Amino acid sequence: MGDSAKKTVRIGDTTLRDGEQTAGVVFSAKEKVAIARALDAMGVHELECGIPAMGAEERASIRALVNLGLNARLITWNRALIPDIEASLSCGVGAVDLSLSVSDIMIENKINKSRDWVKEQLKRSLGFAKDHGLYVCVGGEDASRADLGFLSELMGIAHGLGADRFRFCDTLGILDPFAMYEKVATLTAAVPGLEIEVHTHNDLGLATANALAGIRGGATYISTTVNGLGxxxxxxxxxxxxxxxxxxxxxxxxxxxxxxxxxxxLVGKASNRDVPAWKAVVGERVFSHESGLHTDGVLKNPANYEGFPPEAVGLTRYIVAGKHSGTNGIVESYRQIGIEVSRDEAQSLMATVRATAQRLKRPLGAEELANLYRRLLGSDTCRLSAA
Known part of the structure; x- marks a missing residue:
């Protein structure tokens, strides 16, 4: 990734704000505390922890997070309105995101205002926030569809009034990584003194790719959610x-x-959304191997077919006995359940393992493997591993 690999990149997680805006998701105050503590313990730099203007209950949950004394910076989401900022101040946070619609389609059709109104509202709200000593991120809603010249002008105003960074939002998730790179690079060059955060949505399945492209273009913050909620x-x-x-x-x-x-x-349980077994990086079975060639390669050296070890993300490797299993995979599958088989025995078992998996349309479980061993090779020959 060239020079970008040398710079500091920070993660701002918004699971407790944008993640909870997932249709049907509600976190209890206790769950919010547990999630915040877990994210802080793993070293996430910033937590967007809620929307104070929503009401007293939301503000109480934010104050509870403030009282934890986390290492991560806590930041709240606000419309660029002084009452919203006052609500954040009442929670005791030291950082705010001030959100403004910045694309012409939203300025004209959502808030029924003008570009001049947006500029004046930015000046008014940002000035108030900085007068109260807050760290300020200016959030550009729908920035991916905004005119780059207008964005540069807004960023220049924000920088001049002391804003700490600008959030480039691909609100509709419509960009490709090439366009993301070009837009962020253009804005970085136009206002080099103001840090940029990329906030990407996954409507086209490109959120992660667009986040990386934003970093390559010059951004230094990435907005994320656990499990991609949002x-x-x-x-x-x-x-x-x-x-x-x-x-x-x-x-x-x-x-x-x-x-x-x-x-x-933790977040999967709190959100009532189970993590799919095949979920990239954290799915329980993303380090499962069945194909004979792949299994053989992994058993010889995991780096043959794993870009990083399962232990790096808190998972475990599985060798699966199924339709595509080879001899070494059969041996390892039985070893995993405490039964030592020779290669010759594995050869004898392989055809039946494959046929059974084909009939069941799934791999064989531990009990099925053990029963198959006893039926084909005889229980008196079963040698349980000391492990």
Missing amino acids: ERAGNAALEEVVMALKVACGIDVGVDTRKLSAVSR
Whole structure:
């Protein structure tokens, strides 16, 4: 990734804000505390923790997070309105995101205002926030469809008034990585003194790719959610972004990746959305191998077919006995359940294992493998491993 691999990249997680905006998702106050603590313990740099203007209950949950004394910076989401900022101040946070619609289609059809109104509202709200000593991220809603000249002008105003960064939002998830790179690179060059965050949505399945492209274009922050929760198709997934930066881009953001699987399960349970077994990076079975050639390669050296070890994300490798299993895979499948078989025995078992998996349309479980062994080779020859 060139020079970008040398710079500092920070993760701002919005599971507790945008993640909870997933249709049907509600976190209890207790769950919010548990999620915040888990994210903080793994080294996530910033947590977007809620929307104070929603009401007293939301503000109480945010104050509870403030009182935890986390290392991560807590930031709240606000419309660029002074009453919203006052609600955030009442929670005791030291950082705010001030969101403004910045595309002409939203300025004209959503808020029924003008570009001049947006500029004046930015000045008014940002000035108030900085007068109260807040760290300020200016959030550009629908920035991916906005005029780049207008965005540059807004960013220049924000920088001049002391904003700390600008959030480039692909609100509809419509960009491809090439367009993301070009837009962020253009804005970075236009206002070099203002840091840029990329906030990407996954409507086209490109949220992680667009986040990485934004970093290549000059952004220094990435907005994520655990398991990719978020509006519609969701946001860039924390686990995907962190591991993609590390493995594909050579950028270690300082997050303890061994805890990714655990926090994924925690958020999956709290959101009532089970983590699919095949979910990239954290799915329980993404380190499963069945095909004879692949299994043989992994058993000889895991690096043959694994870009990073399962332990790196808190998972375990599985060798599966199924339709495509080879001799070495059969041997390993039985070893995993405590039965030692020779290669000759595995050869004898293989045809039946494959046929059974074909009939059942799934791999064989431990009990099925043990029963098959006893039926074909005789229980008196079963040698249980000391392990």
